Amino acid sequence: MSKQDNLNDQAFTMVVQKHQLDSAQAHLGRLSAEIDIVLSEQETNLDALEALITQAEASVEHSQIIFDVEDELLYESTLLIDDRDIDLPQTEIGALDRIEIAGDTDWVQYFNHIEAYATRHQIEYKKDPFQDLMCPSQKIELEKRIKEDFCLKGANCDKYDYMIAGTCGLIGGLIDVLFVGLPGQGALTKFTDEMTDNAVQKFAKLNGWKGPNEGKDPTNSAIGFLERNFKVNYDHRHGVDVGGRFDMSTKNHHIKSLGHSPDLVGLFFSILDQFNNTAHFVGIFDKFNESGVKVGEYSKLIAIDTSDNESFKLVGSNFVSKLYCGFINWLGHLFSDVAGSSGAQGRGSGIPIPFYSLLQFLNFGEFGKHKQSFAKIAVQVFEQGYDFRHGMALAIPVLVTELLTRAMWAVKQRFYHDKAWAECIPTANNPELRRMLLVGHGSLCLVDTTDAALRSGGNMVQFMLRSNIIAWVRFGTLALKDLKAWCREGDLDIEAVDAYLDAEYKRMLDA
Secondary structure, eight states, X not given: OOHHHHHHHHHHHHHHHHHHHHHHHHHHHHHHHHHHHHHHHHHHHHHHHHHHHHHHHHHHHHHTOOOOOSSOOOOHHHHSOOGGGXXXXXXXXXXXXXXXXXXXXXXXXXXXXXXXXXXXXTOOOOSOGGXXXXXXXXXXXXXXHHHHHHBOOOOOOOHHHHHHHHHHHHHHHHHHHHHTOSTTTSHHHHHHHHHHHHHHHHHHHHTTOOOOOTTSOHHHHHHHHXXXXXXXXXXXXXXXXXXXXXXXXXXXXXXXXXXXXXXHHHHHHHHHXXXXXXXXXXXXXXXXXTTSOEEEEEEEEEEEEOTTOTTOOOOOSSHHHHHHHHHHHHHHHHHHHTTOOTTOSTTOOOOOOTTGGGGGGOOOOOBTTTTBOHHHHHHHXXXXXXXXXXHHHHHHHHHHHHHHHHHHHHHHHHHTSOOOGGGOXXXXXXXXXXXXXXXHHHHHHHHHHHHHHHHHTTOHHHHHHHSOHHHHHHHHHHHHHHHHHHHTTTSBOHHHHHHHHHXXXXXXXXX
């Protein structure tokens, strides 16, 4: 039985119980009416009796009749009327229909009794039995509330909202320009590099690393420890390691190998490769016409057989244990590569930003004197340090813009519009806040793009190195949301309505 069917059965049970309650109330109403009639007749009879007694007493007093009763009592037969001579009106009220429930009655048996009761009283099992639980006024109120609370509305921002959002985006953009800069050079990138080194050391300690030997760099020592303990079969570093099927070096093998991507794509290919003794890479090749002239490039997913790799064996006695070990291997190996390799000089080559590896499949455009596609440009940008560590630095101005815009919106709602703090929670469902976030992140992207364009001098690689891809992704998601809301303005948000109705149904069932 599905969740919805179970809810409908419970609602139908409540419909039957409501019918029982209504029947009992109607029964009590009839009993009350009959009792009122009896009491009224009794009161009338008492009034008549009192009038007769008064008349009798007056007659006796006027006639001066004296009753002398000494030893003998009047016979009861002379004072009472035989009840067979009295014709009393009678109204028959039948017994209520009920559902018998024993101590060991389960839900199935109880529901069978419910269905039998419904059959006796001709109660139909409707598709939506919850409709029968509300009166017409409640239905009207619910429909009104749904239209007011769940109707997709357009943003109604004033000039101050746009000024606040633009200022927040400008602040984020200035942080991006002044403190992020090129990979490994900006103050924020150096900060995130240091934080990454500390995280690698802490992770290594959690897995048994005892610290570096005397005179050794602690980060390189921790990386070496993790490399030895979290080996994988897809860690090829040179083109010769894959039979020369495509170009690869130590600077780009982390982006070429999909298992090194710190996202769902990387997790999928890592588990796949560890189970099947394979390694999946992305190769980018030149495309030539019949005359041998380059006409473009294309990307290809390449699978390498690693069954001859005796240094790797997936641990585990069954599928679940192997799946767990595969996940731990993937996570531990990412930590060993996120700060570069143990033998790297300088900053080293880290792992790509989440989903950045997929840019290798975007074979469009012709950039530079060699007319390279966007896919090759993305690889070259990664080779120059545009990795996960730099991505964390890029996320800081985006986070500042996001939090600052939300905070300023809440302050404006509280002190300018005089709303209670409970109504100033900055949720993205608010159309005005959604528009302000779009403007704020758009301002950040405008500052970032202007700076990158001026400093790159037309070089596509330099332009991307100075661009904030995190800011553009956030701006793109906000733009899609605002576009969707604009196209559907006036329509009902079906998902929000369904969530609200489910919550109300559960509340009704629990009441």
